[in-house]
Amino acid sequence: MxxxxxxxxxxxxxxxxxxxxxxxxxxxxxxxxxxxxxxxxGKKPPKRSSHPPKDIPPPQSDILQKPKDVPKPPKDTPDLLKDIPDLPKDKPDLLKDIPDLPKDKPDLHKDIPDLPKDKPDLPKVTPPPPITVQSPSLSRGWGDEIHWIETYNEALLKAKSSQKPLMVIHHLEQCPVCKKLKAVFSTNEAIQKMAKENFIMFNIMNETGDKNLAPDGYYVPRIMFIDPSLTIRLDITGKRPQHKYTYFADDIPLLLENMQKAKLFLNTEL
Missing domain, CATH: 1.10.287 (Helix Hairpins)
Structure with missing residues (x-):
C-alpha cells in the first residue's frame, strides 16, 4: 500500500x-x-486573413471630420434691428392727467345744527328709599322683611354694638307646633314691626352650643331673649311650667307682651 x-x-x-x-x-x-x-x-490553428472584410463600415473618426467645402456667410449681413424704433429716453408722466386733491378738507360738521347750551328743565324724580328684603333662606318663613342674622356669634356682636335685645327662636321644620306658631308669627303686624325695628333677630333649626340657652332642656319651639349686655333674660317666660320658654300659636299675645319686657334693659354695666 x-x-x-x-x-x-x-x-x-x-x-x-x-x-x-x-x-x-x-x-x-x-x-x-x-x-x-x-x-x-500537434494541430495548428487556421491562419487569419490580414485584409479586413469589405462589409465593415469606416471608423467614426472619418465621419466626424470637418467638411472641406463649407460655404462662407455673405459679408453684407442685413441689420435686423435697424427698423426697431428706439425707446424714448424721457419717461412719460403718468400722473399728469390726474387732478389734484383739494388741499382744504371739507367741513363735514358744517351743516349739523348746534345743540342748545341750556338744558331743558326735566322733571326730577325722587328715588324711593332702598327696600332690604331678607333672603328666604335665613328667614325660614318667620318674616321675609325682617333682617335675620346668619350666625349666633354675629347676632351677639350685633346686639351689643346696636344696643338692641336679641331674640333667638329655636325650631324644626318637621315640628307641627313650630309650623303653627310660625304662621301666626309671620302674619302678626305688631310682632313683625317690633321685631324689625327694635330687635336683633336670629332663628336656628339646630342648637347653638351655648348651654345657657337651654336652662330647662332642649325642646322646640323655644324662644329666648338676650339683653344688649349679653345677659340671658331667664325672667321672661311663657305660661307652661314644664317648658318655660315655649310658645304655642294661641300664645301670641303673651309673646308680644314679653317682647315689650325685653325692650326694657337690665341695670347691668355693659
Whole structure:
C-alpha cells in the first residue's frame, strides 16, 4: 500500500514539472489555453486573413471630420434691428392727467345744527328709599322683611354694638307646633314691626352650643331673649311650667307682651 502512494505522488510531480517547463518555454504574450491544446494535439490553428472584410463600415473618426467645402456667410449681413424704433429716453408722466386733491378738507360738521347750551328743565324724580328684603333662606318663613342674622356669634356682636335685645327662636321644620306658631308669627303686624325695628333677630333649626340657652332642656319651639349686655333674660317666660320658654300659636299675645319686657334693659354695666 505504501509503495502505491509513493508511485502516485511521483507521477503527479512529473506532470506538474512538465507544465511548468512549457510555461517558461512559451512567450508570455502568446501563452493561452489554445496553444497548450495545440502543443498537446500537434494541430495548428487556421491562419487569419490580414485584409479586413469589405462589409465593415469606416471608423467614426472619418465621419466626424470637418467638411472641406463649407460655404462662407455673405459679408453684407442685413441689420435686423435697424427698423426697431428706439425707446424714448424721457419717461412719460403718468400722473399728469390726474387732478389734484383739494388741499382744504371739507367741513363735514358744517351743516349739523348746534345743540342748545341750556338744558331743558326735566322733571326730577325722587328715588324711593332702598327696600332690604331678607333672603328666604335665613328667614325660614318667620318674616321675609325682617333682617335675620346668619350666625349666633354675629347676632351677639350685633346686639351689643346696636344696643338692641336679641331674640333667638329655636325650631324644626318637621315640628307641627313650630309650623303653627310660625304662621301666626309671620302674619302678626305688631310682632313683625317690633321685631324689625327694635330687635336683633336670629332663628336656628339646630342648637347653638351655648348651654345657657337651654336652662330647662332642649325642646322646640323655644324662644329666648338676650339683653344688649349679653345677659340671658331667664325672667321672661311663657305660661307652661314644664317648658318655660315655649310658645304655642294661641300664645301670641303673651309673646308680644314679653317682647315689650325685653325692650326694657337690665341695670347691668355693659
Amino acid at each position: 505504501k509503495s502505491i502512494v509513493q508511485a502516485t505522488l511521483f507521477v503527479l510531480v512529473c506532470v506538474g514539472t512538465y507544465y511548468v517547463y512549457l510555461a517558461f518555454q512559451a512567450p508570455k504574450d502568446t501563452l493561452s489555453v489554445t496553444k497548450l491544446r495545440q502543443h498537446q494535439t
